[in-house]
Amino acid sequence: MHAVSDSVGSDQRLPIYQRLKDALAERIQDGAWKPGEAIPAESELASEFGVALGTMRKAIEGLVQQGLLERRQGRGTYVRRADLGNTLFRFFRLTGKGGKALAPTQRLVGRRTGPAGRDAAQALGLTADDPVLWLDRLRLVDGQPLVIDRIAVPLPRFAPLASVPAEKFEGLLYPLYERELGVTVARAADRISFGRATAAVARSLAIAAGDPVVVIDRTAFGLDGGPLEWRRSHGPADRFSYDVDIR
Amino acid sequence: MHAVSDSVGSDQRLPIYQRLKDALAERIQDGAWKPGEAIPAESELASEFGVALGTMRKAIEGLVQQGLLERRQGRGTYVRRADLGNTLFRFFRLTGKGGKALAPTQRLVGRRTGPAGRDAAQALGLTADDPVLWLDRLRLVDGQPLVIDRIAVPLPRFAPLASVPAEKFEGLLYPLYERELGVTVARAADRISFGRATAAVARSLAIAAGDPVVVIDRTAFGLDGGPLEWRRSHGPADRFSYDVDIR
DNA sequence: TAGTGGTCTAGACCACCGA
DNA sequence: CGGTGGTCTAGACCACTAC
Numbered sequence: 001m002h003a004v005s006d007s008v009g010s011d012q013r014l015p016i017y018q019r020l021k022d023a024l025a026e027r028i029q030d031g032a033w034k035p036g037e038a039i040p041a042e043s044e045l046a047s048e049f050g051v052a053l054g055t056m057r058k059a060i061e062g063l064v065q066q067g068l069l070e071r072r073q074g075r076g077t078y079v080r081r082a083d084l085g086n087t088l089f090r091f092f093r094l095t096g097k098g099g100k101a102l103a104p105t106q107r108l109v110g111r112r113t114g115p116a117g118r119d120a121a122q123a124l125g126l127t128a129d130d131p132v133l134w135l136d137r138l139r140l141v142d143g144q145p146l147v148i149d150r151i152a153v154p155l156p157r158f159a160p161l162a163s164v165p166a167e168k169f170e171g172l173l174y175p176l177y178e179r180e181l182g183v184t185v186a187r188a189a190d191r192i193s194f195g196r197a198t199a200a201v202a203r204s205l206a207i208a209a210g211d212p213v214v215v216i217d218r219t220a221f222g223l224d225g226g227p228l229e230w231r232r233s234h235g236p237a238d239r240f241s242y243d244v245d246i247r
Numbered sequence: 248m249h250a251v252s253d254s255v256g257s258d259q260r261l262p263i264y265q266r267l268k269d270a271l272a273e274r275i276q277d278g279a280w281k282p283g284e285a286i287p288a289e290s291e292l293a294s295e296f297g298v299a300l301g302t303m304r305k306a307i308e309g310l311v312q313q314g315l316l317e318r319r320q321g322r323g324t325y326v327r328r329a330d331l332g333n334t335l336f337r338f339f340r341l342t343g344k345g346g347k348a349l350a351p352t353q354r355l356v357g358r359r360t361g362p363a364g365r366d367a368a369q370a371l372g373l374t375a376d377d378p379v380l381w382l383d384r385l386r387l388v389d390g391q392p393l394v395i396d397r398i399a400v401p402l403p404r405f406a407p408l409a410s411v412p413a414e415k416f417e418g419l420l421y422p423l424y425e426r427e428l429g430v431t432v433a434r435a436a437d438r439i440s441f442g443r444a445t446a447a448v449a450r451s452l453a454i455a456a457g458d459p460v461v462v463i464d465r466t467a468f469g470l471d472g473g474p475l476e477w478r479r480s481h482g483p484a485d486r487f488s489y490d491v492d493i494r
Numbered sequence: 495t496a497g498t499g500g501t502c503t504a505g506a507c508c509a510c511c512g513a
Numbered sequence: 514c515g516g517t518g519g520t521c522t523a524g525a526c527c528a529c530t531a532c
Contacts, residue, residue: 262521
């Protein structure tokens with residue numbers, strides 16, 4: 001049993017449940033509790049930290065709210081497996097003719113190392129000269145190109161990806177990061193704007209240069225809140241659609 | 248004192264705090280508690296409903312989470328004044344040259360009654376022939392047209408707006424609904440897509456017909472969850488920018 | 495100083511789940 | 514059946530706000 005007051009890094013003036021949240025979150029970030037796994041029972045944690053059950057519940061409740069944990073009635077509390085879903089379904093109209101099933105696929109069409117450049121550097125907290133691994137990925141629906149991604153990941157850390165066989169990129173990318181590097185994406189920030197297709201983008205998407213395209217800039221963050229990946233995605237503007245619910 | 252079990256419309260099998268939430272929400276919808284006003288103290292409500300303080304707190308907590316209430320430490324709990332903000336700032340880049348202050352204004356440029364038509368009817372739960380009040384509103388920034396809104400509100404209910412002087416539309420619309428009709432907008436759902444400017448839209452926005460535009464369809468809902476207003480907004484695509492945070 | 499919401503405790507019983 | 518989270522109670526003290 002180690003009382004909460006033992007926690008070193010925490011400000012003693014903070015409420016106990018806040019310090020508990022920090023302590024629990026730390027165990028997830030450290031990998032002591034892995035995504036998909038169950039954490040100890042509330043009662044066990046409460047006595048371990050020397051607090052009342054209700055206080056521990058409030059701490060866990062907060063982490064559930066933040067999306068780090070997931071409760072399952074009668075079974076336990078689990079570390080949430082980040083599932084940021086598929087950008088395709090999030091941002092594009094994917095209604096097949098007559099409600100046919102759609103088959104989204106993705107293919108690695110380019111991979112090289114180089115300097116980060118201004119945008120990626122700013123998002124990743126690097127300087128423009130720092131080396132990153134650039135991935136070009138094409139996403140298709142029903143065999144038609146729909147989105148072209150240009151992805152930057154910082155190089156010391158993501159170096160193993162440079163030698164991963166291209167076929168392994170045919171699934172989703174974030175699970176790949178987790179399998180190959182043990183890196184977990186917890187959050188992402190997207191910025192949607194609008195532009196015209198450059199020659200290169202037009203070639204990838206099989207449209208004409210200058211055609212309207214939607215531009216989605218995304219920065220993905222890890223469990224510790226630090227940036228992991230930056231990407232700029234282009235897709236045909238006329239197939240774009242996004243729903244927002246306000247308050 | 249009236250016990251929770253007295254509540255008629257609620258399913259007795261539901262947890263007490265859920266039924267409390269319903270009961271409190273009803274008071275807001277009925278106008279017994281008005282936006283901006285403080286509700287009775289937690290302790291008072293707890294004894295009124297014959298439940299423990301913690302249970303009442305959990306109910307209130309839920310309504311705060313849903314955005315219906317707002318707690319202010321040491322002062323009280325207040326009915327939240329819906330502030331859906333300004334679409335201009337939500338969806339458009341509004342950076343003045345050299346960080347100059349921007350002056351968004353809005354002007355009513357059209358008002359007539361007519362049939363709802365397919366889109367508005369579907370959003371408002373009407374049939375296409377039902378009469379609605381159509382409002383055309385132009386929003387400008389620094390004197391430049393930025394967004395043109397075409398707004399539909401159901402006619403029996405919003406009839407008084409037909410005779411409100413045009414100058415009164417120079418402020419925000421939702422507060423106007425509240426002042427003139429006692430109607431509160433609690434929530435809105437937006438759908439963003441891209442298209443090309445029609446001749447009419449192009450004329451309003453001082454751009455060329457066929458130029459790329461962003462199309463924002465919005466349905467606004469009242470405190471009871473029913474649809475109140477439907478609008479379709481157009482703005483120049485190249486000035487559009489929207490940020491999304493995922494998980 | 496009085497009243498509000500914010501935190502915390504220590505218990506109780508219930509509903510759900512898997513073995 | 515035993516263990517888990519879900520609900521509920523009845524207190525206590527603290528921190529903030531207004532007067």
